[in-house]
Amino acid sequence: MKRLILVFLVAGLLLATAARTHAQVDDPLPSWNDGQAKKRITGFVKTVTTENSPDFVPEAGRIAVFDNDGTLWPEQPMYFQLAFALDRVKALAPEHPEWKSTQPFKAALEGDLKTLFAGGEHALLELVMATHAGNTTEEFSQIVQDWLATAKHPETGRLFTAMVYQPMLELLAYLRANGFKTYIVSGGGIEFMRPWTEDIYGIPPEQVIGSSIKTEFEIRDGTPVLVRLPEINFIDDKAGKPVGINQHIGRRPIAAFGNSDGDLQMLQWTCLKRENSFCVYVHHTDAEREWAYDRDSHIGKLDKGLDEARSNGWTVVDMKQDWKQVYPQTSQ
Amino acid sequence: MKRLILVFLVAGLLLATAARTHAQVDDPLPSWNDGQAKKRITGFVKTVTTENSPDFVPEAGRIAVFDNDGTLWPEQPMYFQLAFALDRVKALAPEHPEWKSTQPFKAALEGDLKTLFAGGEHALLELVMATHAGNTTEEFSQIVQDWLATAKHPETGRLFTAMVYQPMLELLAYLRANGFKTYIVSGGGIEFMRPWTEDIYGIPPEQVIGSSIKTEFEIRDGTPVLVRLPEINFIDDKAGKPVGINQHIGRRPIAAFGNSDGDLQMLQWTCLKRENSFCVYVHHTDAEREWAYDRDSHIGKLDKGLDEARSNGWTVVDMKQDWKQVYPQTSQ
Numbered sequence A, B: 001m002k003r004l005i006l007v008f009l010v011a012g013l014l015l016a017t018a019a020r021t022h023a024q025v026d027d028p029l030p031s032w033n034d035g036q037a038k039k040r041i042t043g044f045v046k047t048v049t050t051e052n053s054p055d056f057v058p059e060a061g062r063i064a065v066f067d068n069d070g071t072l073w074p075e076q077p078m079y080f081q082l083a084f085a086l087d088r089v090k091a092l093a094p095e096h097p098e099w100k101s102t103q104p105f106k107a108a109l110e111g112d113l114k115t116l117f118a119g120g121e122h123a124l125l126e127l128v129m130a131t132h133a134g135n136t137t138e139e140f141s142q143i144v145q146d147w148l149a150t151a152k153h154p155e156t157g158r159l160f161t162a163m164v165y166q167p168m169l170e171l172l173a174y175l176r177a178n179g180f181k182t183y184i185v186s187g188g189g190i191e192f193m194r195p196w197t198e199d200i201y202g203i204p205p206e207q208v209i210g211s212s213i214k215t216e217f218e219i220r221d222g223t224p225v226l227v228r229l230p231e232i233n234f235i236d237d238k239a240g241k242p243v244g245i246n247q248h249i250g251r252r253p254i255a256a257f258g259n260s261d262g263d264l265q266m267l268q269w270t271c272l273k274r275e276n277s278f279c280v281y282v283h284h285t286d287a288e289r290e291w292a293y294d295r296d297s298h299i300g301k302l303d304k305g306l307d308e309a310r311s312n313g314w315t316v317v318d319m320k321q322d323w324k325q326v327y328p329q330t331s332q
Helices: A002-023 A036-049 A080-095 A097-101 A105-110 A113-118 A120-132 A137-150 A166-177 A190-201 A240-248 A261-271 A304-312 B002-023 B036-049 B080-095 B097-101 B105-110 B113-118 B120-132 B137-150 B166-177 B190-201 B240-248 B261-271 B304-312
Strands: A063-066 A181-189 A208-220 A223-234 A255-258 A278-283 A315-318 B063-066 B181-189 B208-220 B223-234 B255-258 B278-283 B315-318
Touching: A036 A166, A036 A278, A036 A315, A063 A166, A080 A097, A080 A105, A080 A120, A080 A137, A097 A105, A105 A113, A105 A120, A113 A120, A120 A208, A120 A223, A137 A190, A137 A223, A166 A181, A166 A255, A181 A190, A181 A240, A190 A208, A208 A240, A208 B240, A208 B261, A223 B240, A223 B261, A240 A261, A240 B208, A240 B223, A255 A261, A261 A278, A261 A304, A261 B208, A261 B223, A278 A304, A304 A315, B036 B166, B036 B278, B036 B315, B063 B166, B080 B097, B080 B105, B080 B120, B080 B137, B097 B105, B105 B113, B105 B120, B113 B120, B120 B208, B120 B223, B137 B190, B137 B223, B166 B181, B166 B255, B181 B190, B181 B240, B190 B208, B208 B240, B240 B261, B255 B261, B261 B278, B261 B304, B278 B304, B304 B315
Parallel strands: A063 A181, A063 A255, A181 A208, A255 A278, A278 A315, B063 B181, B063 B255, B181 B208, B255 B278, B278 B315
Antiparallel strands: A208 A223, B208 B223
């Protein structure tokens, strides 16, 4: 019996392998123009997945980390999570008549981004605490999902989830098809991302790392809940990114993708003094199809990172040159 | 070509399935005596893995969480991590002559557990900070591995890693074979467990959740490191367990295994008011082969949890009755 199974399975697998070899001629990254960036990506994947090569990395070690804002979807003219917070302020305003005359809520209600940003980090934090806390984790997840189902980007008119970068979706799928585990490591809220990353990126909640507020366990009328508190738990940005990666994954990635100086430490942690590692900066160079910004940008500033990318030989993706298409084709 | 592949593969798979059905008659839990506990475990797994059944749970939702100390390996006469800390105090003592006359170090050096425990949580925390911090994450991982390679349990004379519970190893493997993702959720140190859980339990570092101290990113002579600071980051115990689970996994488990009141909130979070969930307390009833303790124990007290298990219909594993064998057969 065993021998019979083996004969059939081996025959089937041999044929399947032959078919796959043929299929591999198909381009796994069709939205990427042929160029240095694409060549380096496929070259790296081939290097670490070729068995019996000295550079082979077993599947368990194939960890790839991705920043989200500006790397997997845009961050202009403001972080999408801030658009969410502003809409939440409007939704909650009837319960807070005092917001009409109190900053930063007044600016938020009036859509006065200039005043809002002038309030600095403190103003934004106050907004987040007022709009992201006070509910349970399950309630918050539902609020995010409801918002994403209808909210549109102020400039493109697209659903936010229809603005993910098509070339990066292909890259995520390509890495996973090659045995990589793909993670998000974002300065954005972990609970803001988890409700939709599995559907949109194919990244399950347990592979999402982000900033968080504290939560508290409670049993309400016999039902256990986690209540979201207005208190920072962890900021997953800059030097916090390697800390968050270590806390959640417990081993170093071999590939890291970012777009700003906020990702620099993550790329250093992944690539400095390490063989068989691969670091990429997505450079926003396409003012027509997306936005063009780097060294002087208020959001997603890429300055020191660009210098380090050059001196360390990291890959810089030029959105204008390297991407055939920016967003997925959609009826949205 | 495609049709030919299909014919061969289907034939092979049909034969393989027939063989597997036969193999399933083999017991996946050979160290478990036939009884209520075993019957409930296999019944639950069958329920959630039977497709087209109303109780079916897709693989992505099959999350099982396990406490470590007292659930996967023993915790008597002291937490194994405390034995590690005491050995570290001895190893570091030459650099700290003052420890000879300062508590809790004096007690640690003299093996005076009574005085040590009398110092309460504060004394233990001081020991942990002095012995677990001040190095990099990679250095600490190596220290743990070196210790585990030679340190022996004071009563059994076995290596600590040779004292994991054989029935629980089988249970972990059985769940994984049925599409479950198995996690550790322990009050113990996350970085103390990660260096060995993959080898011993088949649980990779990214599926280990535990208590932690803060770390800080730094570039030392061009090499990026994470330095371990003498400051608590998170205590993954009691009401902290659901918080830790949410932080790391982002979805609720459907199965939880613990042995003490410290696991109660984790079991509540998993099982209270939820269909298709399964909660288990391992009850230490075997004074001969292991240790017998529950309501009055200094370590691993199981009091309120035992009452809740009974009133909620959770499964209680009686180590003496339910386990044929406690530790793996080994030459250690």
